[in-house]
Amino acid sequence: MIMKLKNVLIVVNDIEKARQFYYDLFGLEMILDNDGNMVLTEGLVLQEEKYWKEFIDKEIIPENNSCELYFEEEDIEAFIEKLEEYYPDVKYVNKLMTHSWGQKVIRFYDPDGNLIEVGIPT
Template identity: 30%
Template structure:
Protein backbone atom coordinates (compact mmCIF):
# COMPACT_ATOMS: atom_id res chain seq x y z
CA UNK A 1 0.00 0.00 0.00
CA UNK A 2 1.46 3.35 -0.98
CA UNK A 3 1.37 6.25 1.53
CA UNK A 4 -1.03 8.17 -0.72
CA UNK A 5 -3.60 5.36 -0.75
CA UNK A 6 -4.70 6.23 2.82
CA UNK A 7 -6.54 9.17 1.28
CA UNK A 8 -8.99 6.66 -0.18
CA UNK A 9 -9.93 5.38 3.29
CA UNK A 10 -12.89 7.07 4.95
CA UNK A 11 -12.92 7.15 8.74
CA UNK A 12 -16.14 6.92 10.74
CA UNK A 13 -16.99 7.62 14.35
CA UNK A 14 -14.27 7.31 16.98
CA UNK A 15 -15.35 6.52 20.54
CA UNK A 16 -13.02 7.11 23.50
CA UNK A 17 -12.20 4.15 25.70
CA UNK A 18 -11.96 4.99 29.40
CA UNK A 19 -10.50 2.72 32.04
CA UNK A 20 -12.43 2.65 35.33
CA UNK A 21 -11.83 0.89 38.66
CA UNK A 22 -15.51 0.06 39.25
CA UNK A 23 -17.54 -0.20 36.04
CA UNK A 24 -20.93 -0.13 37.81
CA UNK A 25 -20.01 3.04 39.75
CA UNK A 26 -18.77 4.61 36.53
CA UNK A 27 -22.01 3.65 34.79
CA UNK A 28 -24.00 5.27 37.61
CA UNK A 29 -22.06 8.52 37.14
CA UNK A 30 -22.33 8.64 33.36
CA UNK A 31 -26.02 7.72 33.36
CA UNK A 32 -27.29 9.69 36.36
CA UNK A 33 -25.20 12.85 35.94
CA UNK A 34 -24.51 13.02 32.20
CA UNK A 35 -27.55 11.15 30.88
CA UNK A 36 -25.78 8.36 28.97
CA UNK A 37 -27.59 5.05 28.36
CA UNK A 38 -26.00 1.61 28.31
CA UNK A 39 -26.31 0.07 24.84
CA UNK A 40 -23.94 -2.88 25.28
CA UNK A 41 -22.10 -4.78 27.99
CA UNK A 42 -19.82 -7.78 27.94
CA UNK A 43 -18.39 -10.24 30.46
CA UNK A 44 -19.46 -12.03 33.63
CA UNK A 45 -18.89 -10.04 35.69
CA UNK A 46 -19.25 -7.10 33.30
CA UNK A 47 -15.85 -5.80 32.27
CA UNK A 48 -16.78 -3.72 29.22
CA UNK A 49 -19.66 -1.35 28.57
CA UNK A 50 -20.74 0.97 25.76
CA UNK A 51 -22.64 4.11 26.76
CA UNK A 52 -24.40 6.44 24.37
CA UNK A 53 -26.13 9.82 24.49
CA UNK A 54 -27.24 11.41 21.25
CA UNK A 55 -24.21 11.18 18.90
CA UNK A 56 -21.72 10.70 21.76
CA UNK A 57 -20.43 7.28 22.73
CA UNK A 58 -18.05 6.21 25.52
CA UNK A 59 -16.54 2.76 26.02
CA UNK A 60 -15.80 1.82 29.64
CA UNK A 61 -13.33 -0.94 30.51
CA UNK A 62 -12.90 -2.34 34.01
CA UNK A 63 -9.31 -1.95 35.25
CA UNK A 64 -9.19 -2.25 39.03
CA UNK A 65 -5.70 -0.73 39.32
CA UNK A 66 -6.49 2.23 37.01
CA UNK A 67 -4.61 5.44 37.78
CA UNK A 68 -5.96 8.49 35.99
CA UNK A 69 -3.78 10.56 33.71
CA UNK A 70 -3.18 14.25 34.29
CA UNK A 71 -4.15 14.98 30.67
CA UNK A 72 -7.64 15.00 29.19
CA UNK A 73 -8.94 11.54 28.30
CA UNK A 74 -11.46 12.83 25.79
CA UNK A 75 -13.20 15.90 24.46
CA UNK A 76 -16.96 16.26 24.14
CA UNK A 77 -18.88 18.91 22.28
CA UNK A 78 -22.33 19.86 23.56
CA UNK A 79 -24.88 22.44 22.46
CA UNK A 80 -25.21 24.14 25.89
CA UNK A 81 -21.98 23.92 27.85
CA UNK A 82 -23.17 26.40 30.50
CA UNK A 83 -26.19 24.21 31.32
CA UNK A 84 -24.00 21.09 31.60
CA UNK A 85 -21.56 23.00 33.82
CA UNK A 86 -24.43 23.91 36.18
CA UNK A 87 -25.63 20.27 36.22
CA UNK A 88 -22.13 19.07 37.08
CA UNK A 89 -21.69 21.66 39.83
CA UNK A 90 -25.08 20.77 41.35
CA UNK A 91 -24.16 17.06 41.30
CA UNK A 92 -20.85 17.72 43.06
CA UNK A 93 -18.71 16.66 40.10
CA UNK A 94 -15.05 17.58 40.51
CA UNK A 95 -14.31 20.47 38.16
CA UNK A 96 -10.67 20.64 37.07
CA UNK A 97 -10.94 23.84 35.00
CA UNK A 98 -13.90 26.16 35.39
CA UNK A 99 -16.14 27.31 32.54
CA UNK A 100 -14.52 30.02 30.46
CA UNK A 101 -14.30 31.38 26.94
CA UNK A 102 -11.11 30.24 25.23
CA UNK A 103 -9.09 32.20 22.68
CA UNK A 104 -9.53 29.34 20.19
CA UNK A 105 -13.28 29.94 19.84
CA UNK A 106 -14.79 27.65 22.46
CA UNK A 107 -16.51 27.98 25.81
CA UNK A 108 -15.26 25.03 27.80
CA UNK A 109 -14.57 23.36 31.14
CA UNK A 110 -12.83 20.20 32.30
CA UNK A 111 -14.45 17.72 34.68
CA UNK A 112 -13.17 14.55 36.31
CA UNK A 113 -15.27 11.41 36.49
CA UNK A 114 -15.19 9.35 39.73
CA UNK A 115 -12.05 7.55 38.48
CA UNK A 116 -10.24 10.82 37.77
CA UNK A 117 -10.55 10.62 33.98
CA UNK A 118 -10.48 14.21 32.76
CA UNK A 119 -13.07 15.17 30.18
CA UNK A 120 -12.89 18.46 28.32
CA UNK A 121 -16.40 19.67 27.51
CA UNK A 122 -16.90 22.48 25.05
CA UNK A 123 -19.17 24.42 22.78
CA UNK A 124 -18.13 26.49 19.77
CA UNK A 125 -18.84 30.20 20.21
Protein backbone atom coordinates in the same frame (compact mmCIF):
# COMPACT_ATOMS: atom_id res chain seq x y z
CA MET B 1 -9.81 2.93 2.24
CA ILE B 2 -10.26 4.82 5.49
CA MET B 3 -10.79 2.79 8.63
CA LYS B 4 -13.72 3.84 10.84
CA LEU B 5 -13.17 4.69 14.51
CA LYS B 6 -15.83 2.63 16.28
CA ASN B 7 -15.41 3.31 20.01
CA VAL B 8 -13.36 5.10 22.64
CA LEU B 9 -12.57 3.06 25.75
CA ILE B 10 -11.89 4.49 29.20
CA VAL B 11 -10.84 2.61 32.32
CA VAL B 12 -13.05 2.83 35.43
CA ASN B 13 -12.91 1.39 38.94
CA ASP B 14 -16.64 0.85 39.41
CA ILE B 15 -18.43 0.28 36.11
CA GLU B 16 -21.93 0.85 37.54
CA LYS B 17 -20.91 4.12 39.20
CA ALA B 18 -19.31 5.24 35.93
CA ARG B 19 -22.40 4.24 33.92
CA GLN B 20 -24.56 6.33 36.25
CA PHE B 21 -22.19 9.32 35.98
CA TYR B 22 -22.27 9.34 32.17
CA TYR B 23 -26.03 8.86 32.17
CA ASP B 24 -26.69 11.62 34.74
CA LEU B 25 -24.57 14.25 33.02
CA PHE B 26 -24.61 13.33 29.33
CA GLY B 27 -27.64 11.07 28.89
CA LEU B 28 -25.50 8.18 27.62
CA GLU B 29 -27.32 4.87 27.87
CA MET B 30 -26.01 1.33 28.03
CA ILE B 31 -26.14 -0.62 24.77
CA LEU B 32 -24.24 -3.72 25.89
CA ASP B 33 -23.05 -5.04 29.26
CA ASN B 34 -20.39 -7.66 28.71
CA ASP B 35 -19.11 -8.49 32.21
CA GLY B 36 -16.68 -5.67 32.97
CA ASN B 37 -16.90 -4.13 29.52
CA MET B 38 -19.88 -1.83 28.91
CA VAL B 39 -20.74 -0.06 25.66
CA LEU B 40 -22.68 3.20 25.98
CA THR B 41 -24.38 5.29 23.33
CA GLU B 42 -22.17 7.70 21.37
CA GLY B 43 -19.41 5.06 21.25
CA LEU B 44 -18.08 5.32 24.78
CA VAL B 45 -16.87 2.04 26.28
CA LEU B 46 -16.28 1.56 30.00
CA GLN B 47 -13.71 -1.09 30.95
CA GLU B 48 -13.27 -2.20 34.56
CA GLU B 49 -9.75 -1.48 35.78
CA LYS B 50 -9.07 -5.02 36.99
CA TYR B 51 -9.62 -6.43 33.49
CA TRP B 52 -7.66 -3.66 31.79
CA LYS B 53 -4.67 -4.30 34.07
CA GLU B 54 -4.76 -7.96 33.07
CA PHE B 55 -4.79 -7.08 29.37
CA ILE B 56 -1.94 -4.57 29.41
CA ASP B 57 -0.03 -5.74 32.51
CA LYS B 58 0.69 -2.13 33.53
CA GLU B 59 -0.51 0.27 36.21
CA ILE B 60 -3.35 2.68 35.45
CA ILE B 61 -2.51 6.37 35.89
CA PRO B 62 -5.62 8.47 36.67
CA GLU B 63 -5.53 12.18 35.84
CA ASN B 64 -2.70 11.63 33.36
CA ASN B 65 -4.01 14.51 31.20
CA SER B 66 -2.93 12.86 27.95
CA CYS B 67 -6.41 12.81 26.40
CA GLU B 68 -9.93 14.02 27.08
CA LEU B 69 -13.53 13.28 26.24
CA TYR B 70 -15.12 16.31 24.59
CA PHE B 71 -18.83 17.10 24.74
CA GLU B 72 -20.78 20.11 23.47
CA GLU B 73 -23.64 21.80 25.28
CA GLU B 74 -25.57 24.90 24.18
CA ASP B 75 -26.54 25.91 27.74
CA ILE B 76 -23.25 25.41 29.53
CA GLU B 77 -24.35 27.34 32.63
CA ALA B 78 -27.29 24.93 33.14
CA PHE B 79 -24.90 22.01 32.61
CA ILE B 80 -22.57 23.35 35.31
CA GLU B 81 -25.52 23.66 37.71
CA LYS B 82 -26.45 20.03 37.03
CA LEU B 83 -22.84 18.90 37.41
CA GLU B 84 -22.49 20.63 40.78
CA GLU B 85 -25.90 19.38 41.96
CA TYR B 86 -25.29 15.72 41.05
CA TYR B 87 -21.54 15.67 41.73
CA PRO B 88 -20.67 18.46 44.19
CA ASP B 89 -17.18 17.04 44.82
CA VAL B 90 -16.20 17.13 41.15
CA LYS B 91 -12.52 17.95 40.63
CA TYR B 92 -12.11 20.79 38.14
CA VAL B 93 -9.14 21.29 35.87
CA ASN B 94 -10.60 24.67 34.96
CA LYS B 95 -13.94 26.17 35.81
CA LEU B 96 -15.90 28.05 33.17
CA MET B 97 -13.54 30.03 30.95
CA THR B 98 -13.71 31.65 27.54
CA HIS B 99 -11.07 30.89 24.93
CA SER B 100 -9.65 33.69 22.77
CA TRP B 101 -11.93 32.55 19.90
CA GLY B 102 -15.02 33.01 22.12
CA GLN B 103 -15.84 29.40 23.03
CA LYS B 104 -16.86 28.82 26.66
CA VAL B 105 -15.55 25.58 28.19
CA ILE B 106 -15.02 23.75 31.46
CA ARG B 107 -12.74 20.81 32.18
CA PHE B 108 -13.06 18.33 35.00
CA TYR B 109 -12.34 14.72 35.90
CA ASP B 110 -14.86 11.92 36.06
CA PRO B 111 -14.80 9.84 39.29
CA ASP B 112 -11.96 7.73 37.82
CA GLY B 113 -9.70 10.59 36.75
CA ASN B 114 -10.64 10.64 33.06
CA LEU B 115 -10.48 14.20 31.73
CA ILE B 116 -13.69 15.69 30.32
CA GLU B 117 -14.19 18.97 28.48
CA VAL B 118 -17.63 20.48 27.89
CA GLY B 119 -17.86 23.45 25.57
CA ILE B 120 -20.46 25.43 23.74
CA PRO B 121 -20.68 24.55 20.04
CA THR B 122 -18.36 26.65 17.88
